[in-house]
Amino acid sequence: MVRAPAPLPSYVNGFAPRNGPAAYPSLWAGLLLAWTPALGNTGNVLRDCGPARLHGTGSGLTLSSAWDVRQGYPSLRTDGVDDYVVASPNWSLDGATFSCWFVLHTLNTWQRIVDGKNDTGFWFGRSSNTGTIGGSFGGQNAPHGAYAAYTLGTLAHYCITRTAAGLNTLYVNGIPQATTYTGLTGSRPVTTVAAGQNRTNSSGNERSDCSYYDIRLYGRVLNQREITQLASDPLAAYLPAKSRRFVSIPDSFYPWHRRRSGLLVGSL
Amino acid sequence: MPTAEFRRRAGTTITLTNGGDFAFSPAGLANGAFWQSAKVNLLDGDGHFPQSLLVVIRTEMATAPAARSVLNLWWGPSTSSVAATDNPANLSGTDSSYTGYSSDAAVAVDQLIFIGAFPLAARPSGTPQVGPVGLLTPPTPYGCLVLGNASGVALHTTAANQAVRLILPEEIATW
Numbered sequence: 001m002v003r004a005p006a007p008l009p010s011y012v013n014g015f016a017p018r019n020g021p022a023a024y025p026s027l028w029a030g031l032l033l034a035w036t037p038a039l040g041n042t043g044n045v046l047r048d049c050g051p052a053r054l055h056g057t058g059s060g061l062t063l064s065s066a067w068d069v070r071q072g073y074p075s076l077r078t079d080g081v082d083d084y085v086v087a088s089p090n091w092s093l094d095g096a097t098f099s100c101w102f103v104l105h106t107l108n109t110w111q112r113i114v115d116g117k118n119d120t121g122f123w124f125g126r127s128s129n130t131g132t133i134g135g136s137f138g139g140q141n142a143p144h145g146a147y148a149a150y151t152l153g154t155l156a157h158y159c160i161t162r163t164a165a166g167l168n169t170l171y172v173n174g175i176p177q178a179t180t181y182t183g184l185t186g187s188r189p190v191t192t193v194a195a196g197q198n199r200t201n202s203s204g205n206e207r208s209d210c211s212y213y214d215i216r217l218y219g220r221v222l223n224q225r226e227i228t229q230l231a232s233d234p235l236a237a238y239l240p241a242k243s244r245r246f247v248s249i250p251d252s253f254y255p256w257h258r259r260r261s262g263l264l265v266g267s268l
Numbered sequence: 269m270p271t272a273e274f275r276r277r278a279g280t281t282i283t284l285t286n287g288g289d290f291a292f293s294p295a296g297l298a299n300g301a302f303w304q305s306a307k308v309n310l311l312d313g314d315g316h317f318p319q320s321l322l323v324v325i326r327t328e329m330a331t332a333p334a335a336r337s338v339l340n341l342w343w344g345p346s347t348s349s350v351a352a353t354d355n356p357a358n359l360s361g362t363d364s365s366y367t368g369y370s371s372d373a374a375v376a377v378d379q380l381i382f383i384g385a386f387p388l389a390a391r392p393s394g395t396p397q398v399g400p401v402g403l404l405t406p407p408t409p410y411g412c413l414v415l416g417n418a419s420g421v422a423l424h425t426t427a428a429n430q431a432v433r434l435i436l437p438e439e440i441a442t443w
Contacts, residue, residue: 008382008402041387043338043418053378064335067387 008039012049012238024229027237030220032091033193037076038101038213038234041067046076046085046195049238050216056085056195070103071155073213073234078196080106080209091121091190096137097222098122099159101213101234104152107131109205112198114215121190122217123198124160125208134170137162138184146170146178155213157231161221174231176224193217278436284308284413285431291363292432296330296425297417302373304344304359304366305413307351308434310406317409321434325386328396328429333419335390340416341401341432342380345408356380359412366414377414381407388419396429404434 022028034050043063046056058066060082068075078084100114112125113133124135127144131152136145137160146168150156159171166185170177195215198206213234222230229236284292284305294303310317323341348354351361357379358369368376384402391397413432417423423430 008384012382040385041336041338042340042385043336043387045418047382047385063337064390067336 008049008238021241022237023239023241024226024236026226027229030218031216032219033087033089033215033217034237035085035195035212035215036235036238037067038073039238040074048087052089054087054089054193056087056193058083058085060084068211070211071213075103075211075213077105077211078208080108080111080196080207081204082207084194084196084207086192086194089190089193091116091217091219092187093122093137093162093190093219094164094187095162095219095221096122096188097159097161097216097218097220097227098124098135098137099157099214099216099218099222099227099230100124101155101157101215103155103211103213104133104150105209105211107152108207108209110198111208112194112196112206113208113210114193114195115198116190116193116217120184121188122160122162124158125198125206133158134178135160136168136180136182138166138186138188139168139182145182146180148172148177155234157234159222159227159230161227163221171227171231174228280436282308282310282434283431284434286427288431292413292415293363293427293430294415294417294423295427295430297415297423297430299417299420299422300374302366302368302377302414302416304362304364304415305432306363307346307349307355307361308411308413309349309409310411310434311409317406318436319405320437321404321406322437323383323401323404324399324433324435325401326396326398326429326431326433327386327388328393328424328426329388329391329419330393330422330424332390332392333388333421336387337419338385338387340377340385340418341383342377342414342416343383343404343406344380344412344414345406346410346412347408349410355412359414361412373416377416380414385418393424401432403437 031050035046044058048054114124116122122137132147133150134145134147139145161169169179282289286293290308292305344356344359346354357376386401
């Protein structure tokens with residue numbers, strides 16, 4: 001039996017939700033980028049389901065092995081050697097939120113999992129030889145960001161919020177972990193965003209062997225409730241609200257109903 | 269306008285192909301190119317159109333593509349049955365090559381409804397490939413299908429093996 005592919009909700013395409021509203025509609029507010037490999041294979045182009053349609057272009061990907069199903073979801077894996085996906089936005093980030101569902105397969109010294117113009121914009125990855133993963137917006141000067149422990153090979157959701165005043169907060173699986181003020185405050189320009197490597201310095205130790213499920217960037221600070229929703233499922237933003245279904249059942253299916261109607265008519 | 273009626277029964281199918289219910293002839297479409305169908309009428313005899321449609325593609329490639337390279341499908345909704353009226357993204361409503369507004373089809377398709385991507389197996393010509401691409405929830409009774417070839421190779425020139433079927437996956441209950 002061929003199972004029909006899951007539908008893309010109509011709000012992904014900017015249309016009225018004829019097939020029902022999103023379960024968490026606020027996850028579509030202020031959205032700058034939504035790369036979601038967990039929706040399925042889209043070849044060498046990582047489709048942006050956000051309003052900007054900022055599709056990422058793959059480089060070095062071997063499609064037959066890069067697209068895979070792990071942890072029950074489709075995913076895109078960069079090999080840590082020469083694979084990456086890149087796009088060219090024109091963002092100036094003030095209050096902002098970065099969110100990523102991923103599985104990291106190996107540690108690399110200065111690896112970048114997702115990078116938005118090195119240190120002056122935002123970055124997410126690893127800054128030292130410890131097993132911690134983190135990142136920040138505007139982390140040019142020490143401290144570079146907020147970090148938390150990560151166990152290789154586990155599916156995890158990491159999220160970083162950044163207020164306009166420059167306070168970065170790291171959440172792991174929806175739970176706040178650490179906060180830090182980074183060196184650069186004010187609007188952060190981002191003109192390149194990449195998954196799999198650092199676009200400004202793509203030396204080998206900055207590549208990532210990583211499976212991606214959902215990468216999102218917002219031009220606003222998400223609240224705890226929204227971060228908890230994102231952390232509930234890699235496809236949380238795409239889940240439709242439960243809706244009532246109406247069916248038409250003929251009266252003849254319910255003999256008691258017909259009898260009762262008859263009594264009612266008779267009593268009149 | 270063809271006279272095909274879309275009866276509301278599970279499994280009811282509209283076929284888009286050369287000589288089908290609605291014309292769609294992308295045979296030989298080059299890698300990186302786009303093709304649009306004739307205007308499709310989804311209305312049934314009672315003036316209803318379906319809430320969802322399963323979109324199934326049948327294709328044959330000219331040569332073996334890279335495994336898991338894809339063909340993309342979009343839907344351009346329209347409120348008019350007239351080919352050239354009320355079309356998004358400069359669709360013509362006729363079975364023809366699609367170039368967007370002005371040689372910018374790759375950007376213009378982002379103004380349409382993305383149905384899904386069909387991952388290909390690395391099969392040479394002579395092996396048609398068939399599978400579901402996505403579930404379409406059409407917002408209007410009319411529309412055009414657009415196919416984008418991102419496979420790295422051309423589609424085969426056999427017209428009969430280039431088709432898209434729109435299938436009603438379930439009964440629509442009314443009262």
